[in-house]
Amino acid sequence: MNASTVTGAQRCSARDWIVDLSMFLLALAYAVTTSLELPGASPPGVEFGPELVPPGPPSTWFEGAGRLAAFLACLSLWWRRRWPVQLAVALVLVSVVFPLAMGAMLIALFSLAVHRSPRTSLAVFGVGAATAYLHAVLWPDPHLPMLVTVLLSVAIQGAVIGWGLTVHHRRELVESLRDRAVHAETEAQLRAEHAQHQVREAMAREIHDVLGHRLSLLSVHAGALEYRPDAPSEEVARSAKVIRESAHQALQDLREVIGVLRAPVGELPQPTMADLQQLVEEADEVGARVEFAEEYTGTVPERTGRTAYRIVQEGLTNVRKHSPGADTRVRVRGAPGEGLVVEVLNGPSPEPPPPTAGGGSGQGLVGLAERVSLASGRLEHGPAAGGGWRLSAWLPWPV
Template structure:
């Protein structure tokens, strides 16, 4: 393989250094990055090597036969043939050591004319597999040996010395051009193949990343939805536990809320798990119905039915006019605020304020008194990442979120979301 690679091949090989990228690349492409001497010959390589070997051996036999007909000394011809066949045998290692083989054959070719076939194949291999500078240096060594050959073997001289040297230079130039053309074509084919493999691998990576992003989004939705439902379950279950003497009507009402909340939580969990198990999470997949700001009064009524004291201050004329994406984010922020108030400040009055207009943005505020002392209600467990998720949600929507204790001692969760005009 050529040592010089274009930028695309360099990028694909660098990318293949990471385990994730290598897992997506075809094994045939990774095999290209191995050192050349370790790559096994393919059937095509064996065919080409056999053809080149037979060409060099056949040319050596023809030259020997022609020399014997012209009266060249037979013992010298046999020695010449032996050296030529030795050079032909060396062609089987031309892929591993092309430069070394070409230099050795050039040195033997100073005296042996039958090595010319092996010299052509060896020089062609250098032109294909090595840099142009190295190829030119090896060709210069071969030409230098060609200048010495007529002086050592004058019996093979058939014409003017300089004319023969000029033809030798033309022959070297033709072999060099042939090798460079083959090298350029191989690099082009390899570059196109690598780009195709890289495009396929990058597409698979994009699909994988899209699936991971979709699963992360679903996980956030799972937290927002199930945390609210399960906190209601825990609240009513705790009330039944600590008030076993409650009137039967209240017990029945609490049990009904527990049943309905458990049913809804299981249904939503089943939908989420079903999506997570699907293999075709693409952008074209339909989303499950999402709440909007118009569903906010139902959320407040649900919390009131669970025993919370919630005051809703609507300063928006029509909640349905709020864009769907903005309304969904605002709904999730209020839902998480009510869940946190139910966990950490049960029994306190929670104020929910929704204000804004198109062009000015939408502000959402959830405020409740800071809890004093230790609550007698059982603590509802949580992951502690709800506020982090809300901050991320507001930031991705182009807004901002603030939370913390105010100067008056209340806990305030406030968010501003852009509402285009």
């Protein structure tokens, strides 16, 4: 338990103590004020027989009993939260005989309506309304008819019960709003976490797409230099140049990715269909023998072109990893209204891939499938006839 919890508990206990003391003093003030107004005698219309007359004047005996009952009734209000129903019923019955306890009875009815269900409160109110007639019989008002006295007593009890029910429903409403606020805060936190998770996935896809292509070039050429140390100096220099340029470009791509993470929405540098030719030329420079065919007319939408670029990039990266030196064909065809078809087809590799290339985890195709799905397209991949591998995707191209 931390310090704030202890402080809150102390504050709540102090508040309850102050409220209980206020209710006790209020009921006691009512009893004292009423005792000064009532005549010090037995209830009007009730005469004690000779055999029932206690020692001393009857008025003194009954007045003392009434004051004691009123004090005990006021004192019992300290336990109104623990036994609200029992206390309210008891005080309703006691106030029939001893009017000085009516103040405590009204407070008990109010507390009952606040802390218990409306059905229970109305049931006790029915008991109070029934005893109002008995009270009017025992304590008739010389200035008002009995019916008016009964109706006035019922109206006062009803007003107190109604006030308590209003407080009860208000507390339920506040609690419900508090629960809704907590629930909404939890949902907002979950949505934020989900959004962060999606952002992380998008970042992982972007880093894989951008850096995977460059790093695969480095891996292929570094592996060739490692396993062919007797290669001609011109070939070694050419491979070293490619490694240097690819490493430099990888650094540039990494800076762009970091810039993407820092840039506002709408300012993200992304590749387009116009960059496909350069991508194919870079792959062709490292001996992949890539044939490129563009068979479409019109302007490809930006999102579709960006997805097509990533498909070709992932396809060429996989060719270098798993089928180095294989003949590869990249074909892009389509038209507005028909869609755009992107196909990367490679034949069997003339030589086994270097061990430095690794077997791959398949996460590139998983991320690519998700990217195509987000673009409302379809992705197909698998072994091609006669050996090799085929990667094909259809992307929507609205009119």
